Amino acid sequence: MSEPIYLDHAASTPVAPEVVDSMLPHFADDYGNPSSVHRWGQRAEASVDRARLEMATVLNCVPDEIIFTSCGSESDNLALRGVLLAARTSGRGEHFITSSIEHDAILHTAKQLRDVYGFELSLLPVDEFGCVAPDVVQAAMRPDTVLVSVMYANNEIGTIEPISEIAAVAHAGGALFHTDAVQAASQLSVDVRALDIDLLSLGAHKFYGPKGVGTLYVRSGAALEPVQTGGAHERGRRAGTSNVPLIAGMATAMQLTAERRKEDVTRFSTLRDRLIDGILSSVPESRLTGHPTARLPNNASFVFRSVDGNELLMRLDMEGIAASSGSACKTGDPSPSGVLLALGLEAEWALGSLRLTVGRSTTDGQIDHVLDVLPGLVNSLRA
Numbered sequence: 001m002s003e004p005i006y007l008d009h010a011a012s013t014p015v016a017p018e019v020v021d022s023m024l025p026h027f028a029d030d031y032g033n034p035s036s037v038h039r040w041g042q043r044a045e046a047s048v049d050r051a052r053l054e055m056a057t058v059l060n061c062v063p064d065e066i067i068f069t070s071c072g073s074e075s076d077n078l079a080l081r082g083v084l085l086a087a088r089t090s091g092r093g094e095h096f097i098t099s100s101i102e103h104d105a106i107l108h109t110a111k112q113l114r115d116v117y118g119f120e121l122s123l124l125p126v127d128e129f130g131c132v133a134p135d136v137v138q139a140a141m142r143p144d145t146v147l148v149s150v151m152y153a154n155n156e157i158g159t160i161e162p163i164s165e166i167a168a169v170a171h172a173g174g175a176l177f178h179t180d181a182v183q184a185a186s187q188l189s190v191d192v193r194a195l196d197i198d199l200l201s202l203g204a205h206k207f208y209g210p211k212g213v214g215t216l217y218v219r220s221g222a223a224l225e226p227v228q229t230g231g232a233h234e235r236g237r238r239a240g241t242s243n244v245p246l247i248a249g250m251a252t253a254m255q256l257t258a259e260r261r262k263e264d265v266t267r268f269s270t271l272r273d274r275l276i277d278g279i280l281s282s283v284p285e286s287r288l289t290g291h292p293t294a295r296l297p298n299n300a301s302f303v304f305r306s307v308d309g310n311e312l313l314m315r316l317d318m319e320g321i322a323a324s325s326g327s328a329c330k331t332g333d334p335s336p337s338g339v340l341l342a343l344g345l346e347a348e349w350a351l352g353s354l355r356l357t358v359g360r361s362t363t364d365g366q367i368d369h370v371l372d373v374l375p376g377l378v379n380s381l382r383a
């Protein structure tokens with residue numbers, strides 16, 4: 001059998017070698033607690049400060065606007081819950097807006113804020129490409145709207161949302177704008193000033209950094225109630241001893257990603273387009289999901305009519321090809337992805353989903369191999 005082929009970079013990316021190197025000294029040598037007064041503490045604190053400055057440089061913000069968290073999900077939780085609880089405390093309003101194709105880290109948090117905490121939620125529909133229209137956001141705005149959250153790019157179908165336009169709508173109505181940039185950050189600019197956003201979530205393992213660490217950018221002046229309470233870490237906004245090695249690794253990964261962005265995006269889009277053109281032309285009854293042009297450079301996602309998507313993933317795995325259905329559904333779960341249903345696809349199509357996401361190590365030869373085997377696999381599953 002040939003070398004296995006990893007086409008699931010939307011789920012996680014390998015840790016870049018430079019990132020591993022940047023983390024190592026912080027485990028066994030530089031192990032102090034950054035909050036301690038002595039030299040070990042000072043050294044650890046200096047490492048965290050350096051990482052914060054490096055993150056802030058890529059995000060084009062000031063270091064105090066960076067909060068280190070444990071993952072993208074935590075950043076999303078802190079953004080929504082933190083802004084809404086602060087707005088309730090100050091009596092500014094109880095209404096917030098998000099879209100129906102958000103990651104579960106947003107969707108489940110939003111529903112809990114509605115159902116358990118009693119906030120008012122407008123969950124916006126999307127068009128057939130998964131776009132959230134700024135007009136639709138405008139129509140949902142109310143005098144008591146305090147937060148709008150729309151993802152930068154969708155993790156399943158790759159659609160890039162018009163976040164700056166949506167931010168303008170939110171700001172005109174006096175609301176803050178948050179974006180879940182966890183999936184977008186490996187390929188799109190995360191310059192928060194240019195994008196004009198108030199809060200932005202990142203997770204390091206989606207941009208060649210380690211798992212278990214993330215960032216939430218919060219524009220200075222935006223009121224945020226802490227969710228994890230305790231010590232005064234992260235200027236009182238997120239308690240817990242800083243994870244120095246992982247924070248240092250995330251900052252290196254972010255810098256590397258910014259440096260490589262142009263080159264990565266060019267390479268990824270060429271590989272992606274070969275997948276899209278090759279699959280649509282060789283597999284009958286296949287459709288691209290997500291926007292045809294406003295999509296992440298590394299994302300090729302499809303539906304095939306009357307195919308069991310889980311079965312297809314297992315057959316691909318046997319061929320050494322790691323892919324995803326793009327949905328959260330596990331083997332045996334017959335429900336189609338909520339994102340695909342939100343596009344208006346019937347279950348007969350939505351159940352046959354496939355997401356291929358390329359990365360830095362993907363080669364032309366690997367794409368050739370996928371294009372060789374996929375049509376036959378789909379045919380045999382339909383027979």
Ligand SMILES: *Cc1c(COP(=O)(O)O)cnc(C)c1O
Binds near residue numbers: 105155
């Ligand atoms: C992966 C992902 C998350 C969750 O990030 P973790 O760091 O894995 O918790 C949130 N949102 C989007 C869009 C993602 O792709």
